Amino acid sequence: MSKRIVIVGGVAGGASAAARFRRLDEAASITIIERGPHVSFANCGLPYFVGGRIGGVDDLLVADPELFAKRFRIEARVLHEVISLDREHHEIEVRELATGRVYREPYDKLILAPGASPIRPAMPGIDLPGVFTIRSIPDSEAVRAFVAAKSSPGSELSALVVGGGFIGLEMTENLVHRGLSVEILELADQVLPPMDPEMAGLVGRRFEENGVRIRLGEALAAIEVANSRQTKGLDGSLVALTRAGERIPADLVILALGVRPESGLAARAGLAIGERGGIVVDAEMRTSDLDIYAVGDVVETTSFPSGERIQVPLAGPANRQGRIAADSIAGRPRLFRGVQGSAVLGAFGLTAALTGASEKALIRAGRSGYRAVALHPPQHAEYYPGAHPIHLKLLFDEASGQILGAQAVGEEGAVKRIDVISMAIQLGGTVEDLEEAELCYAPQFGSAKDPVNLAGMLAANSRRGLVDFQPWSELGKDGALVLDVRGEAEIGKNGGPAGARVIRLEALRGNLDQLPHDRPIQIVCASGKRAYVAARILAQSGFRASVLNGGWESGREVASASDGA
C-alpha cells in the first residue's frame, strides 16, 4: 500500500515538504489542504507588493495547484480548512470554504504547516475599515486597493504602522515609497527588537531622516473614526489612541505586532504545545504524535548554538524543516540543527543584518562570560571611492572564543559579513577563525583585512589579554581617567568625552609620567585603532589601560542612537 501523506498548509514549509516527499516517493498519495486561496506564494515579498516594487500578484506566486498536480502529482486543495484532527482514526476533518461542506480525510502521516497569524489585539476599533494586517496576498491587495481609492492628487495619505519589527519597518518603507506619510508606534524602547538597541538605533535614525516619525515606548489602545480635521493638519479618516492618551490621525493603520503560531488545531488534538505557543517537535520535526509532523512558523524550535527554545517565523528554516520532515517520513532521517535567527532588513539605502544571539538575548538568558567588540570599518578598501562604514558588533564567549552572535548595519556589505559569520557560527567557529578567515579581496569588494578579520582580531586580542574593551556605558566610571589620544584639531572638529586628558598618541611615549598608576585609564580615539596602540604602550609600562569599544567618532553615532541623543 502506498503512503497517504496529508499536509496542512501549502506555503513555505508545507510546499517544500510536499515536493520533497514526491521526489523521494513516487507512489505515495500527497494532499495539501490550504485554507487560503494560494499555495506556495512569496509572503516575504508582500511589503514590496504593497509598495509597488513588485508589480503583480502573479510575481508572488511561486507555484499553483495546477503545477503541483502536473509536475508533482500532488493534490493541492485551496480554500479548504482543516477543523479538527482525529488522531485515533488517523483522519482530519476538513471544511470546503466555498460550500461549507465538511468531510473527513485519512492520513498515514500528517504534516502540520499552518504558519502563524498576525497578532490583532482585542481593542476598540480594531476591525474598522482601514485597519490592516499583512499575511496573505488578499491582505496586501486590500491595502493597495485602499490606498488607491483614498489617494487624490495633491494630498498626502498618512499611515500609522503599529510595531517596529522587521515587517513593520518593511511596510513603513514601502508606504513611504508609495508617497505616504508614515508614523511608527512601538511599545519597546527601540525598533527592531531582535537587535541590540545601539544597532537598532542606527536604523531608527535612518527612518527618521526619511521623514518617518517613530514613537517608542507607546502602545496602541484603540482606533476611532475621525470626525473632523485633526490637529496635525492631516485629514485622517481614522484616529489611533495610544495608552498614554495621544491621538494620532491616520488614513490607514497597519498592525505589525508580530505573529502567533496557529497551533490551536494541534492543541485541541492534544499535541504538546510549548511555552511560546508553538507545537513541540523533535529534531526530525515529529510532534508528540509520531505520525504527525510540524514545520515552519507553527513550531517551537531551538536557538543555535544557545539551545534556548524559540519561536521564529523565518522562511529559510521553514523550508529546511519541510525537507527534513519529508526525509524522515521517507525513512531517510536527518536532524534539524536549530535556528540561528539570521535576518536582514533593507530600507532607505541602509541594511541591518544579524545572526545568532544578541547581547540582549544573552543578558536575558543570564549568560555570563561573553564579551562584545564593536567596530566600524568601511565595507571596502578605504582608498577606493565610495567607502562607508559598517557598524559591526560581535559577541563571543571569552573562555572558549566561540562566536555567539553578530549584528551589522551599513550602506553596503553588511549582509555579506553577517552571512560569513553565520556560517562560522553554524560550524562552531571561534573568533580566531574569523581572524584567519580568507575572504575575497579586491578594492571595490573588501579589504586585505576584511571587517570579518578585524572583528576576529579585536576579539582574539581581547582573549589573549592584549587589550580590554570598555563599553560606552562605563566611560569615566569607577574613578577612571579618560585619555584622548587624538590631536587637538581632530577633537575640536569632532568633539570628545568631557573631562578627558588629551595626549596625542604620537606624544604618548614621552609623557607617561603624566599618567596615574593607581587609576584605570580608558583610552579614546576616533575608531579604536590608535587607542589600541596606546593601550599596548601603557600596558607594557604597567598601567591599567582599556580601549573605548568602537572608538569615539564612529562609536558615538551608535552610542547616541541608543541614547536617543
Next chain:
Amino acid sequence: MSKRIVIVGGVAGGASAAARFRRLDEAASITIIERGPHVSFANCGLPYFVGGRIGGVDDLLVADPELFAKRFRIEARVLHEVISLDREHHEIEVRELATGRVYREPYDKLILAPGASPIRPAMPGIDLPGVFTIRSIPDSEAVRAFVAAKSSPGSELSALVVGGGFIGLEMTENLVHRGLSVEILELADQVLPPMDPEMAGLVGRRFEENGVRIRLGEALAAIEVANSRQTKGLDGSLVALTRAGERIPADLVILALGVRPESGLAARAGLAIGERGGIVVDAEMRTSDLDIYAVGDVVETTSFPSGERIQVPLAGPANRQGRIAADSIAGRPRLFRGVQGSAVLGAFGLTAALTGASEKALIRAGRSGYRAVALHPPQHAEYYPGAHPIHLKLLFDEASGQILGAQAVGEEGAVKRIDVISMAIQLGGTVEDLEEAELCYAPQFGSAKDPVNLAGMLAANSRRGLVDFQPWSELGKDGALVLDVRGEAEIGKNGGPAGARVIRLEALRGNLDQLPHDRPIQIVCASGKRAYVAARILAQSGFRASVLNGGWESGREVASASDGA
C-alpha cells in the same frame, strides 16, 4: 637587552609584522628596509589608479615613514636595498640608493618580506619605452603619464595587455575605462587561469562584449618600434610580434605575466627555496634559519585544504602571515593555516570569485573521488525586480562530503556566496552544512533557499544517491538517450540538444513505456530543476537516469563560453 628586529620590505606583510610586533614589544628596536620609495601602499589599487578611479597617489598610501616613526617608533628606511644576508654574524648589508653608500645592519630576528616582481621575459624590445609592468606606484604613474602624453583629441590610443590573469584583466578594464582600445594576449586557452575554463569563459565573453579583443593560446615573441601605419588602421607606436607570427600594433604594452618571488637574497644566503621559487617556511613563518622569518608573496605556503605547496601573491594572507611572524618572535606562537586562494575580479559589471581548489587543480593533483555541481540561481528572490543568475560551481569530495572549492560568476552577489563557502571550507564544512546554512533572507538580498543552500542540496542529493549529474562533455555519449523534459515552445525558443527525445515533465509519468531500460537516460531542462524531478520519477521506476549538470539554457551559456562557441 631589547630585541633588534629588521624587516626587509615594508608593504603588506612587512608593514603588518612591524606594527604588530611593536604592539607586542614596546622595547624592541624595529627597522624596515624598503627598496622602493613607499612603505605600506595599496598595491591592489594600482590598476584603479591607472584607470583614474583612484585619483591621487596620496589615496594609495596607507602609511608613510613619518607615521611609522611617530606612532610605532619604527624606523622605515625607504630607498634602501638589502644586498646580502650574513647569517653567521646576524647582519645584513644595505645599500642606500640615493648615495650608493653600503652599510651593515645587525639583527636578532630578521623578517623577509620583499614580495614578488612582475615577470619580464628576456625578448627583443622588452625594454622599449611604452612597455610597462605594474608593481609600484612609480610604475603606475609612468603608465598614466605615458597615456596622458600620447593622448590627443579624436584619436584612440591602443594597448596590448600580455597576460589574462587577475592583474591583466583589471588593467584591461581600467584602460578601457580611460578610453583606450585594448587587446589581450594570453598563452593559456582561457583567461583567469585559476578558474575553470567554463567559468573563466563567461568573464572573457564579457570583456569581448565591451570591445576587448582576446587572443588565447598566443604568446609574445618580441616588441618592435612601428615605422609606419599598420594594417589594422591603428597608428601604434609599437608592434608586438606573437610566436605565431602575428603583428599587433599598440601604443603601449602592459606585461601582466604573473610574478616571481623575490627570493634571490634568501637563496644566496643559503635559505631553503621551494620548487616554485619561494622561500620555504614552517607554520610559524620561520625559514630554514630559525632567526629569519619570511612572509607574503616571497614564500611558498600550503594550499588549504589540499596541502599542496603553492605560491600565491595575495594581500590577505600576506597580512595574516606578517602578524603570525610577529607573534612567533614575541613568544606567542600561532600557526598559519595555509591559503585557500580566495580571490575576486570585478570588471564591466561582472564579478568572478573563487575559493579553494578548481576542478583543473584537482585533476592536476590527480585527485579522484571529487564531484562538481553547477547551478545558475538568481542572486535574490526571482520575484523581486533585478534578479540575475549567479553561475556557481561547487567541488566536493563524494565520500566525505567535504567542500573542496567553489567558483561564482555573476552581476551581483557572487562574492558573498564565495565568502560564505570560503568560511565553510576553512572550518572543514561539508555540502550538508551548506544545505543547512542559514543566511540572511529578504527578497532584495537572497532567497529562502539561497544559492549556497541550493548548491549544498544538489551535492547532498548526489551523495545520498538521489541524483547523478552528467557533465556537458558527456551529453549523448555512451549510448545514452537524451531526454528533454521541457515543452516544445520552450525548446523552439531556446534550442536544445540535437537528437533528444522530448517528453514534457508533466507528461512523463504517462509515457514511461516509451523509454528504454537498457540505456542510460540523460535528462535536460532549462536549469536542472525539472530534470531532477524527472530523474527521481525515472529512478523510482528502475531507469538509469542522470541530470545534465546546470541545465540547458543556463548551462549552455557556460558550456559555450568554455567551447569558445
